[in-house]
Amino acid sequence: MTRAEEAAKVRDPRYPFTAIVGSEDLKLALILNAVSPGVGGVLVRGEKGTAKSTIVRALAALLPPVEVVRGCRFSCDPAAPDPGCPDGPHEAAPGTVRPARLVELPVGASEDRLAGSLDLERALTEGVKAFEPGLLADAHRGVLYVDEVNLLHDHLVDLLLDAAALGTCYVEREGVSVRHAARFLLVGTMNPEEGELRPQLLDRFGLTVEVRASREVSQRAEVVRRRLAFEADPAAFTASWQAQERELAARIAEARARVAEVTLPDSALHSIATVCAAFEVDGLRADLVTARAAIAHAAWRGGTTVTAEDVREAARLALPHRRRRDPFDAPGLDESKLDDLLDQMPEEPDDDPDDGPEDDGPGGGPEGGQEAGSADGPAEPTNQEGVPTPPSGEPAPGQTGQTGRDQVAEADPARRARLFTVPGLGAGAPGRRSRAATPLGRVTGARVPGGRPTSLHLRATVEAAAPYQVERGRSGPGLLLRREDLREATREGREGNLVLFVVDASGSMAARKRMSAVKGAVLGLLLDAYQRRDKVGLVTFRGSRADLVLPPTSSVEAGAARLRELPTGGRTPLAAGLLRAAEVLRVERLRDPSRRPLLVVVTDGRATSGTVEEAHRAAGLLAGIATVVVDCETGHIRLGLAASLARRMGAQAVRLDDLTDLAGVVRDRRAAA
Known part of the structure; x- marks a missing residue:
């Protein structure tokens, strides 16, 4: 990091990652993703006031810097530039190094703000693809952070799903197509009391963590003490933690370089498959995420071979949100059952038992993670006398x-x-129940736009401009358009x-x-x-x-x-x-x-x-x-x-x-x- 960048951080300080008290599981989940971005991101669930956003924002300072093509708005890697980059093709030239970005997606953002937008007026009148990149382009090779991700509108969720699955953002506007790479670490925070996530998006998060405020008086007091010190003098407080921040950032960089050397033995792979099958998770993404997280954990602790403890830590973070059978099930994992399954895995020799992290302790899973119907839980509901209740459960x-x-x-x-x-046509938030005029859906007509058109109705635009072509002096092919000719498509979809x-x-x-x-x-x-x-x-x-x-x-x-x-x-x-x-x-x-x-x-x-x-x-x-x-x-x-x-x-x-x-x-x- 250059002196100018350090000076900028002092002028606009963020709360240091290493100064955060507690939340060990969340810290570990974020660090594993920093070590190996292929783990797939983190979903942070928790009650309000538990510093979820503070911890996520503090992560950016620990990420290794990235080398980008100079002047490329899409952060292409000079060693392997994207051949389809809208700013390309890129000639062989030295790149420039910049800090990794943490890009925040507001809940109320528009589709154009997320994916980027085309200047439709220039595209039609000048015949050029004038593309303005969105947040997905800014987040490429960095972190995309969505606060209150469960409140995100469906059409933005669909864009995120496509980009997360393909690593590419596609922007289509009336026959004009632009694509660019969009590979990012997706981090979301949410309060479950305000609603749950769609299952498709939930599954895209590699790891999940449940955050609760500590009930230990000494720890709560220390949180308040540090926060007040930060608010009194942010620059001085941040500077006092710079040594720990540099040490942790260096350790993450070393672990990232070590990931390729970590071996996943067949015994560990068999245990991962056994655990995922025993907890009845859907699909095979859970197996892949658990394997990647276990490898990242082995690299983080300084090892070269995945052990049962690596698998355990990875499963604790990768499986709770994938074993929900319906939206009303609380996420959780029976850790005693997990330990029983991992006891069957033959322990590999520890390559360096003394080289373990000081701050990634095992930490407990969600409370009440016991599975219904297990050996330790009741098979059916009972009344106060312990007698099973009838299906109706009604009083006499x-x-x-x-x-x-x-x-x-x-x-x-x-x-x-x-x-x-x-009944009727509404105009509420996009959803899936009643008919409504929404930004998405089938085209039902055209109108004169109130501002910049975002969804051009091409036929209506041509029909509006056609009667004036002679008057405007058109003498050759092409259509002479003016702003007043532009027509915007009206759409009908569904609302919540x-x-x-x-x-x-x-x-x-x-x-x-x-x-x-x-x-x-x-x-x-x-x-x-x-x-x-x-x-x-x-x-x-x-x-x-x-x-x-x-x-x-x-x-x-x-x-x-x-x-x-x-x-x-x-x-x-x-x-x-x-x-x-x-x-x-x-x-x-x-x-x-x-x-x-x-x-x-x-x-x-x-x-x-x-x-x-x-x-x-x-x-x-x-x-x-x-x-x-x-x-x-x-x-x-x-x-x-x-x-x-x-x-x-x-x-x-x-x-x-x-x-x-x-x-x-x-x-x-x-x-x-």
């Missing part, structure tokens, strides 16, 4: 006034939930909605042993909401009140947890539930006017607390809201109260049996839309 008919907790019937992954949509569940948890539901079926149906709808990128909320009513047990959030995992813990019993305050729903929707409309709501009322229509007339008046406040009433009434004699409520609300009525039938099919409200 004479105990409906007491609080009971029901076992939740799991959503059947073999069938899809019934699709409910909001706010799906608010209003669930009757009263005794009339529990007494007839319907809550298990109700919870199973709602869980299936929650899974559908997760897949369609909706926000979800949950209102329940029982006794004499209605409660917002889950404020609108993108975390359907939190919704499933609230549903499993839902108490039942008492009278049925239907009017209170509808009034609470109206208030929640009013507040959410102020917070996010573009996100349209879909109300799902799950009830048998009874109102034993208050009157039916009060419930119908409350229903009138929800007129105009797209609503589905799930009729939970059972038995040979039906009063039709839920159907009557649906008519009052102008809602679609659906029988609970239609949602819980194992032979259910997908039905779409396309006619209403």
